[in-house]
Amino acid sequence: xxxxxxxxxxxxxxxxxxxxxxxxxxxxxxxxxxxxxxxxxxxxxxxxxxxxxxxxxxxxxxxxxxxxxxxxxxxxxxxxxxxxxxxxxxxxxxxxxxxxxxxxxxxxxxxxxxxxxxxxxxxxxxxxxxxxxxxxxxxxxxxxxxxxxxxxxxxxxxxxxxxxxxxxxxxxxxxxxxxxxxxxxxxxxxxxxxxxxxxxxxxxxxxxxxxxxxxxxxxxxxxxxxxxxxxxxxxxxxxxxxxxxxxxxxxxxxxxxxxxxxxxxxxxxxxxxxxxxxxxxxxxxxxxxxxxxxxxxxxxxxxxxxxxxxxxxxxxxxxxxxxxxxxxxxxxxxxxxxxxxxxxxxxxxxxxxxxxxxxxxxxxxxxxxxxxxxxxxxxxxxxxxxxxxxxxxxxxxxxxxxxxxxxxxxxxxxxxxxxxxxxxxxxxxxxxxxx
DNA sequence: TCTGGGGTCCTTTTCCGG
DNA sequence: TCTGCCGGAAAAGGACCC
Numbered sequence: 001x002x003x004x005x006x007x008x009x010x011x012x013x014x015x016x017x018x019x020x021x022x023x024x025x026x027x028x029x030x031x032x033x034x035x036x037x038x039x040x041x042x043x044x045x046x047x048x049x050x051x052x053x054x055x056x057x058x059x060x061x062x063x064x065x066x067x068x069x070x071x072x073x074x075x076x077x078x079x080x081x082x083x084x085x086x087x088x089x090x091x092x093x094x095x096x097x098x099x100x101x102x103x104x105x106x107x108x109x110x111x112x113x114x115x116x117x118x119x120x121x122x123x124x125x126x127x128x129x130x131x132x133x134x135x136x137x138x139x140x141x142x143x144x145x146x147x148x149x150x151x152x153x154x155x156x157x158x159x160x161x162x163x164x165x166x167x168x169x170x171x172x173x174x175x176x177x178x179x180x181x182x183x184x185x186x187x188x189x190x191x192x193x194x195x196x197x198x199x200x201x202x203x204x205x206x207x208x209x210x211x212x213x214x215x216x217x218x219x220x221x222x223x224x225x226x227x228x229x230x231x232x233x234x235x236x237x238x239x240x241x242x243x244x245x246x247x248x249x250x251x252x253x254x255x256x257x258x259x260x261x262x263x264x265x266x267x268x269x270x271x272x273x274x275x276x277x278x279x280x281x282x283x284x285x286x287x288x289x290x291x292x293x294x295x296x297x298x299x300x301x302x303x304x305x306x307x308x309x310x311x312x313x314x315x316x317x318x319x320x321x322x323x324x325x326x327x328x329x330x331x332x333x334x335x336x337x338x339x340x341x342x343x344x345x346x347x348x349x350x351x352x353x354x355x356x357x358x359x360x361x362x363x364x365x366x367x368x369x370x371x372x373x374x375x376x377x378x379x380x381x382x383x384x385x386x387x388x389x390x391x392x393x394x395x396x397x398x399x400x401x402x403x404x405x406x407x408x409x410x411x412x413x414x415x416x417x418x419x420x421x422x423x424x425x426x427x428x429x430x431x432x433x434x435x
Numbered sequence: 436t437c438t439g440g441g442g443t444c445c446t447t448t449t450c451c452g453g
Numbered sequence: 454t455c456t457g458c459c460g461g462a463a464a465a466g467g468a469c470c471c
Binding site: 241353 | 471
């Protein structure tokens with residue numbers, strides 16, 4: 001089953017107009033919708049593990065006689081909101097408002113560090129349900145106008161404007177404005193849109209006039225608008241590749257374009273090197289993909305404190321079982337079964353390892369996942385303390401399909417894991433429910 | 436004061452049978 | 454029977470993204 005895609009360039013008489021749409025400061029904006037009194041103040045969103053961070057729960061406790069329904073949220077006095085100062089825990093900032101960013105707080109920063117930089121900042125937990133609701137709302141608003149949309153996560157999409165009525169007017173600006181207006185009416189939030197001949201350039205273009213901006217970029221703008229950008233701005237160049245590029249004196253996309261294709265392939269690998277060359281010349285023919293099937297589902301958790309497999313075995317065993325149950329529930333709710341079952345763990349030194357195994361029959365059963373994942377656990381070093389444990393099911397197919405029912409009847413389940421327990425005597429004490 | 440959670444994709448290593 | 458080689462699949466790791 002092939003994913004449905006937009007028509008390829010060759011069959012299309014119109015110039016390709018690909019839009020990238022990015023919601024402006026999405027998580028923070030969703031919170032500010034509910035708490036408008038926080039506008040302009042330093043707010044850090046993240047953590048949220050502690051119950052007392054939940055503003056509403058705290059309010060109900062403090063003022064039990066008040067009616068704290070949604071209509072009154074904007075009446076909460078600013079003083080009541082919890083401050084970042086004194087935060088203890090392992091959370092990271094999902095995002096921070098501009099006022100907080102001025103103190104150097106940024107997304108993905110540990111909250112302990114953020115608290116040092118800006119102790120007066122208000123700390124809000126992420127309201128994932130609300131963020132997801134608004135995410136669905138802005139996406140459905142888009143597909144009503146332009147049906148060829150690719151979901152790129154909670155706050156981003158690509159849209160193929162090419163064949164949409166008005167999609168060619170002013171290079172896409174007219175349609176982009178319409179979409180911005182409709183999203184604002186539906187959600188109260190702003191977004192930024194870049195329109196370009198392909199996804200690669202559209203993605204970079206959407207950042208040009210944030211917030212609430214529209215940028216139209218054509219191939220003629222490659223040298224003036226794209227080449228001056230740092231390589232890191234290219235979607236697909238991360239911190240590792242960027243560092244390696246800089247060591248070669250390559251800082252901007254233009255520097256990259258100046259290098260020979262062959263040279264890049266020699267230094268960055270056949271595939272990645274060739275890709276780097278393509279992107280530096282603004283070339284990208286990837287279609288906008290409207291539907292895709294999930295490949296894997298997983299659940300993982302970082303512990304409040306590092307756990308030791310022997311000393312904390314009961315706690316660890318309970319978490320492990322819960323993760324398996326959650327993955328199984330996710331699979332069942334979404335209607336998938338998988339046949340590769342694996343674990344991930346992260347040691348106290350932040351090094352992570354994974355183990356997985358492929359079984360004969362597809363499953364979404366918690367007990368089966370628990371058993372196979374348990375066997376995987378026996379293949380890793382459990383003498384070091386753990387900070388994270390995760391469970392993953394891969395090689396997914398839709399439940400109930402012919403494929404999902406196939407099995408080769410060869411031998412017992414987990415045959416490929418047998419006799420692989422060199423270290424049985426201690427691991428078996430750790431997770432007694434394995435036996 | 437270290438560094439979340441849920442994914443995808445790619446490369447390298449390991450394993451296994453012929 | 455032993456060894457080496459080869460190729461494919463599975464496993465492991467890592468980079469990257471939101």
